[in-house]
Amino acid sequence: MRKFLLAAAAAFILPTLVSGAPAFAAEEVKPMHREWNFNGLLGKFDKQQLQRGFQVYKEVCASCHSLNFISFRNLESIGYSEDQVKVIAAEYQITDGPDENGDMFQRPGRPSDHIPHPFANDQLARASNGGALPPDLSLMTKAREDGPNYVYSLMLGYKDAPNGFELNPGMSYNEFFPGHQIAMPQQITDDRVTYADGTKASADQIAQDVVAFLHWAAEPKLEVRHATGIRVMLFAFLFTVLAYFYKRRLWARLEKH
Ligand code: HEC
Numbered sequence: 326m327r328k329f330l331l332a333a334a335a336a337f338i339l340p341t342l343v344s345g346a347p348a349f350a351a352e353e354v355k356p357m358h359r360e361w362n363f364n365g366l367l368g369k370f371d372k373q374q375l376q377r378g379f380q381v382y383k384e385v386c387a388s389c390h391s392l393n394f395i396s397f398r399n400l401e402s403i404g405y406s407e408d409q410v411k412v413i414a415a416e417y418q419i420t421d422g423p424d425e426n427g428d429m430f431q432r433p434g435r436p437s438d439h440i441p442h443p444f445a446n447d448q449l450a451r452a453s454n455g456g457a458l459p460p461d462l463s464l465m466t467k468a469r470e471d472g473p474n475y476v477y478s479l480m481l482g483y484k485d486a487p488n489g490f491e492l493n494p495g496m497s498y499n500e501f502f503p504g505h506q507i508a509m510p511q512q513i514t515d516d517r518v519t520y521a522d523g524t525k526a527s528a529d530q531i532a533q534d535v536v537a538f539l540h541w542a543a544e545p546k547l548e549v550r551h552a553t554g555i556r557v558m559l560f561a562f563l564f565t566v567l568a569y570f571y572k573r574r575l576w577a578r579l580e581k582h
Contacts, residue, residue: 378538
């Protein structure tokens, strides 16, 4: 009996210690799974999709979330021309300075500027979001396990809370958020944006596009990495073949003697 009690205690306490959450907490739901065109050894980004994703970020997410690691000129690598980037940058007001009187001032954005923060500071960001801080999205798809699938699912995971679920005021129910209560209201619905390239903006399409864009933001060099990987593998393969023939020649000679 004592052994049984000990085992039972261990079964509950150990997972709690390891995961930091009580073992009996609501089970986490696995995210929905998509085949992303940027995954896999030959994975590539679709620039058209990245531009749509940027449009979604700009029109929907940027009012709450920063994208610290991206400057406007980085957008050239998703297919915008230098002139287009200048126009995009100039739509933003950047705080610069101090000027000779010691005052900060506003000026239109330049390609070398980073995309500005939506809030002057974290306190203001929290105060505007019921106490929760909208995290920076630059590395989000890498920071979360199975990131692209998780963010995609999170975007589409809003539902009415099931009967008996106590939702705190100002919170939304989301199937895929740990604990299911999230301070971010639903953002993506059908036709939330009107795409510049004419693509039909279903909620699913918008979610895919913004995830692709965020994944590019988290790993702009993904294609270079994949190409290097392929070259390394080709080299290793050729090297193996050469080593094999060299070995055969060497042994052929040795066996003759
Ligand atoms: C009105 C403000 C607001 C907008 C607009 C908004 N978010 Fe959020 N978002 C938040 C807040 C607040 C949180 C923190 C939620 C929490 O901790 O409960 C959050 C959290 C997140 C998270 C992190 C979830 C996690 O696992 O911690 C992701 C990813 C996210 N938002 C993506 C987006 C995307 C993509 C968009 C645009 C399509 C967007 N958000 C638009 C306020 C916003």
